[in-house]
Amino acid sequence: MKRPSNTLLGAAIGVLVLLMFSFAYANVPLFKLFCERFGLGGQGKARMKGEAASAMSSTTGPIESRNITVSLMGVSASGLPIRFRPSVPSVVTNPGRSVHLSYVFTNMSDDSVHFRAIHSIVPEQAAREFQLIQCFCFEDQSLGPRESRTLPVYFALSPRIPTGIEEMTLSYTLFPRDPKKKLPVPAQEAN
Amino acid sequence: MEAGTVVARPGPYAEAVHPGTTPRTGILKWLLTSDHKLIGTMYIWLAFFFFAIAGAFAMVMRTQLAAPGLHVLRPEVYNQIMSLHGTFMVFFFTIPIMAGIANYVVPIQIGARDMAFPRLNAVSFWLLVPAGSLMLASLFLQGGAAAAGWTSYPPLTNRQYSPGPGVDLWILGLHLAGASSILGGINFVVTILNLRAPGMKMFKMPMFCWTVLVTQTIILIATPILAGALTMALTDRMFGTGFFQAVAGGDPVLWQHLFWFYSHPAVYIMVLPGMGMISQILPAFSGKHLFGYKGMVLATAGIGFIGFLVWGHHMFATGIDYRLRQFFSFASMVIAVPTGIKIWSWLATIWGGSLRFRTPMLFALGFIALFIIGGITGIWLALVPFDVQVHDTYFVVAHLHYVLFGGSLMAIMAGIYYWLPKISGKLYNEFWGKVHFWLTFIGMNLTFMPMHMMGMLGMPRRIYTYRPEFAIWNHIASAGAAVLGVGMTIFALNMLLSLWRGRRAPADPWNHSDETRTLEWTVSSPPPAENFHTIPVIR
Numbered sequence: 047m048k049r050p051s052n053t054l055l056g057a058a059i060g061v062l063v064l065l066m067f068s069f070a071y072a073n074v075p076l077f078k079l080f081c082e083r084f085g086l087g088g089q090g091k092a093r094m095k096g097e098a099a100s101a102m103s104s105t106t107g108p109i110e111s112r113n114i115t116v117s118l119m120g121v122s123a124s125g126l127p128i129r130f131r132p133s134v135p136s137v138v139t140n141p142g143r144s145v146h147l148s149y150v151f152t153n154m155s156d157d158s159v160h161f162r163a164i165h166s167i168v169p170e171q172a173a174r175e176f177q178l179i180q181c182f183c184f185e186d187q188s189l190g191p192r193e194s195r196t197l198p199v200y201f202a203l204s205p206r207i208p209t210g211i212e213e214m215t216l217s218y219t220l221f222p223r224d225p226k227k228k229l230p231v232p233a234q235e236a237n
Numbered sequence: 238m239e240a241g242t243v244v245a246r247p248g249p250y251a252e253a254v255h256p257g258t259t260p261r262t263g264i265l266k267w268l269l270t271s272d273h274k275l276i277g278t279m280y281i282w283l284a285f286f287f288f289a290i291a292g293a294f295a296m297v298m299r300t301q302l303a304a305p306g307l308h309v310l311r312p313e314v315y316n317q318i319m320s321l322h323g324t325f326m327v328f329f330f331t332i333p334i335m336a337g338i339a340n341y342v343v344p345i346q347i348g349a350r351d352m353a354f355p356r357l358n359a360v361s362f363w364l365l366v367p368a369g370s371l372m373l374a375s376l377f378l379q380g381g382a383a384a385a386g387w388t389s390y391p392p393l394t395n396r397q398y399s400p401g402p403g404v405d406l407w408i409l410g411l412h413l414a415g416a417s418s419i420l421g422g423i424n425f426v427v428t429i430l431n432l433r434a435p436g437m438k439m440f441k442m443p444m445f446c447w448t449v450l451v452t453q454t455i456i457l458i459a460t461p462i463l464a465g466a467l468t469m470a471l472t473d474r475m476f477g478t479g480f481f482q483a484v485a486g487g488d489p490v491l492w493q494h495l496f497w498f499y500s501h502p503a504v505y506i507m508v509l510p511g512m513g514m515i516s517q518i519l520p521a522f523s524g525k526h527l528f529g530y531k532g533m534v535l536a537t538a539g540i541g542f543i544g545f546l547v548w549g550h551h552m553f554a555t556g557i558d559y560r561l562r563q564f565f566s567f568a569s570m571v572i573a574v575p576t577g578i579k580i581w582s583w584l585a586t587i588w589g590g591s592l593r594f595r596t597p598m599l600f601a602l603g604f605i606a607l608f609i610i611g612g613i614t615g616i617w618l619a620l621v622p623f624d625v626q627v628h629d630t631y632f633v634v635a636h637l638h639y640v641l642f643g644g645s646l647m648a649i650m651a652g653i654y655y656w657l658p659k660i661s662g663k664l665y666n667e668f669w670g671k672v673h674f675w676l677t678f679i680g681m682n683l684t685f686m687p688m689h690m691m692g693m694l695g696m697p698r699r700i701y702t703y704r705p706e707f708a709i710w711n712h713i714a715s716a717g718a719a720v721l722g723v724g725m726t727i728f729a730l731n732m733l734l735s736l737w738r739g740r741r742a743p744a745d746p747w748n749h750s751d752e753t754r755t756l757e758w759t760v761s762s763p764p765p766a767e768n769f770h771t772i773p774v775i776r
């Protein structure tokens with residue numbers, strides 16, 4: 047087999063190098079497109095923008111017929127003398143329908159307690175389609191000695207929730223709060 | 238004849254030695270040379286010079302970390318030393334010394350008189366001198382050297398967090414080193430494809446040449462991407478572009494993608510030539526030909542190819558899509574297949590051979606043992622839940638040192654002990670070579686095995702001190718570093734003494750069997766000008 051000249055082969059490889067260098071720059075727009083399509087943790091920017099433009103549009107959209115079971119859970123962080131449980135252990139709902147339920151909180155001690163509930167939603171890839179409309183976790187809460195109180199939660203699943211998801215879990219963890227101290231910045235942003 | 242083993246036969250004149258050139262002497266002989274043997278030798282010297290500096294940085298770090306709460310270094314100086322240690326070991330030691338050894342050995346092994354572009358070869362080498370010097374110099378400037386780790390992630394490298402010239406010089410230095418790599422890559426690929434002696438078919442080339450060919454191809458594809466990313470980082474800092482700045486509409490994560498698109502394959506740039514050396518040393522000291530030569534070639538190419546599909550395993554903690562995480566996790570584990578083929582082939586090579594435990598052989602066997610450990614922790618880290626757990630802890634430091642110290646450095650040492658008599662024409666002291674091996678093998682494990690424990694206990698990497706809970710493991714690691722330091726000092730003295738007053742080396746100091754003798758062992762030590770009196774014809 048006849049070999050190409052050194053110069054020709056070297057120049058050809060040089061062209062490949064230049065192409066790869068340009069490819070690095072081509073990645074700038076490509077990466078933007080990719081992120082808009084797939085985004086961080088499966089959440090595309092395009093979708094987020096759409097949501098911002100018509101907030102709550104998802105809850106007023108057509109109600110879909112597929113059933114999704116939402117389990118409700120909750121734990122207290124160590125040391126908090128609070129017993130709390132949802133009014134029902136789980137609800138079956140449809141995307142687009144809003145749900146109203148409540149949690150009952152009981153202070154088991156003889157002192158007032160101040161706390162904050164932090165929510166978490168699984169599975170992760172459907173979390174953004176789970177919209178908390180009103181929640182006791184939006185604010186700090188307090189209970190007097192031996193006081194019992196019922197606090198409401200309003201939520202809705204968006205119709206954009208990925209198909210194949212049939213079960214979700216909404217759970218709360220209670221953390222003690224010192225009402226005299228201001229919240230650090232990240233916790234405030236969590237609202 | 239077995240594929241991959243070549244026997245030189247004096248053939249007809251294929252090419253005459255260039256007549257009428259008077260050799261230069263003194264310093265000019267080195268400064269103006271375009272001879273691949275002299276350039277290869279300079280590469281090796283320069284790489285070992287940078288190795289001594291980066292090694293000294295490591296010793297200083299282990300001194301600072303010997304016990305919790307020490308104040309050997311100020312925290313900001315620790316960060317600089319740590320960053321330069323990584324950068325120098327990767328870009329100014331491992332990659333150049335592989336290029337240096339290949340520069341010396343490959344043209345002879347394929348029966349060529351020199352590289353395809355001898356003057357370009359000199360340019361490749363000389364670019365490294367200002368590259369390394371720029372980075373070293375930044376240590377002494379206002380604000381010190383770059384302190385953002387060898388990975389230099391933005392926003393840490395943005396102007397507001399790294400205001401001094403350190404990061405700028407780091408970028409420029411890396412740019413020059415990258416240009417050196419790319420020019421070298423063009424040269425190697427053309428040399429191997431075009432300058433093989435008559436009869437030296439691709440599948441008759443020694444394994445080392447194959448690994449160099451694959452490595453240099455990886456360099457040609459991956460390094461331009463790094464060059465692009467570095468250019469973006471530089472214009473971000475100097476001219477206010479916003480490629481990696483969120484406020485300007487850019488994305489810091491893009492840097493990670495580009496950086497790791499280069500730097501994962503860079504692991505193979507650093508390891509594959511070492512595997513090639515091992516693939517020649519094991520047969521040489523077992524008296525048997527390499528087991529499964531074609532499988533080895535395919536495995537090498539396979540590792541090179543899959544290596545481009547796994548960069549995301551460095552980014553599991555960045556919040557990339559879970560489907561991407563699955564893909565990268567799976568692809569990373571697939572790499573174990575060609576790697577396993579190699580390891581089994583090496584074991585089959587030495588199986589039943591008449592082994593001679595000379596120094597290069599000891600390092601080659603040490604390479605296999607340590608690289609297996611690094612490979613296994615690599616598979617653990619490919620698992621997303623485990624990776625997220627130990628992300629940015631010492632576990633990763635342990636893993637990467639088993640791959641790069643246990644893998645690349647052990648192979649480099651094996652290669653240096655194997656080819657040094659050929660390069661210098663002098664023999665070294667075998668006893669002290671073996672002492673060096675045992676100190677390195679034991680010291681390496683003492684230093685890096687405890688880092689697995691530190692990592693799983695949660696000790697973060699890149700921090701200048703730590704909580705007392707981690708003390709015991711750090712005591713052991715620092716003691717191990719001292720053992721390594723003694724070993725490397727013995728190595729340096731042994732090599733220098735050998736150059737100064739070693740006995741003359743014969744053409745084949747290792748008494749290769751006919752099956753395992755590659756072309757460089759058929760010519761004198763060091764080889765004559767232009768390597769061969771007559772170009773060999775391979776049967």
Ligand SMILES: [Cu+2]
Pocket residue numbers: 500501504547548550551
């Ligand atoms: Cu990697």
